[in-house]
Amino acid sequence: MIIDAHVHFPPGGKYENLDELVETAKRYNISKLCISSLGSSWNHNPSVSAFTAANRQVKFAMDQYPDYIVGFAYVNPLFTQEAIKEFKTCIEDFHMLGLKLWVSCRCTEPVVYPLIEMAIEYEVPCLIHSWIKATGNLPGESIPQDVAELAKKFPEAKIIMAHMGGDWEIGVKAVKDAKNVLVDTSGTICEAGMIEYAVKILGAERIVYGSDAPGTDFSSQIWKIKAAEISEEEKSLILGGNMEKILRMRV
């Protein structure tokens, strides 16, 4: 079973592109897509109306493909009360199964804490964008060390650090001791050895396959795992086994 832990509603919000995304995913035998929307314009600091509209795109996608798409709620924690209300709506009314945080503020900001507490209460994972960039981070962009700090503060939270932290050598080592953090393999970085390194440092149980489609193609992302020199059992855990276990948290 393949579960893609990191997919986005197509930028620009074109619904026909959603069909292309799902059709392509099915061609690669992907069983479920965990989708969040960053809105139509991918604004780094989205307004309340922008992130609520983004979540309604995901709701639409879930309605279109009810057994296929798992929704992740996207909010801007800087609008704390509205973000809490929207997260509640997404989980309780829209039946989404995760929280997505991007780059409006670093995940160590106290405004993030109530959302993490809610995620613990709802038993849903938090997918947190993280990257440490040699070219310079955005002001609100979490680095892997931030994710580790947050995870240690909330040991009951199930946190997925996106993109293995971007610079995966730093990312993987940064979260090594934060046992409630998993990493996803998504993104345009396809460097030889990255999967083997993550398995060696974290163990396959702490890695989930993600693509970041439609910014990437499923083929390159799935074959990162399939081509890695790790055991078949480890590949199976990464491609879907671990995420299946996480998504059953609510059941």
Added chain:
Amino acid sequence: MIIDVNTFLGEWPFRKLSGDADTLLRIMAKCKVDLALVSSLNAIFYKDCEEANIWLKHILQRSKSLIGICTINPYFPNSLEHLHECINEMGMVGVKIHPSYHGYSLENNNVIGQFFEECSKAKIPIIVPLRIQDERSHHPASRIPPISASQIISAARKNSDLKIIVCNARSNEISQICMKNNELNNLYIAFSWVQSLNFIEKMVKNIGSDKLLWGSNFPINYMEPMLRQVTESRIDDEDKEKILAENAKKIFPIERSI
């Protein structure tokens, strides 16, 4: 047949890599890649690329599946003489250049102009990787900006007899380059970076497959995911054959390889 037009052998100073010939040949066999056009990774960091090219030639003698591509810094003294040695005596079939790592731009001037002219006269194509590693992951001691698509377009326009193959380009950079495709018959793209959803299908639909090739960027990148982007795309078999081998056979004088 499958030809990988963008591989390296050698050491990368910032991370342990398996950039040896045995590993390359093993992975080629696993991926059913028949030929690899190989340049030296060390040459990116050497001031004098000649030593790296000689080392590479020695290594490549181990297998006829490995075809030499020399690395030249046009600004290094005696580089044109060494270029001709690489082509005529060492049997190398193309030139790879690294303007950002070697500290120059492709803006037209006498040095670049003469170098391109010599390559053109020798009917030797030039490979230009826009980057080697994602610039966001660069080591603090070596933060090297990528080559811009506009520099490539300008160089292709000014040197219309010279075949230029662009590697390691993101989808948006490829789109930018291919907007000029109709007017630039000498500019080619080798898919050797992670592309966006169904990008290869869209490219073939928009510009055809005559100007497209494939490369892995081994050993920096995994080879198989790069290859699967092409083999698993929904394009005609004829287009796949062109991208994976036929266009490379036309562009590179592989028969010259010693």
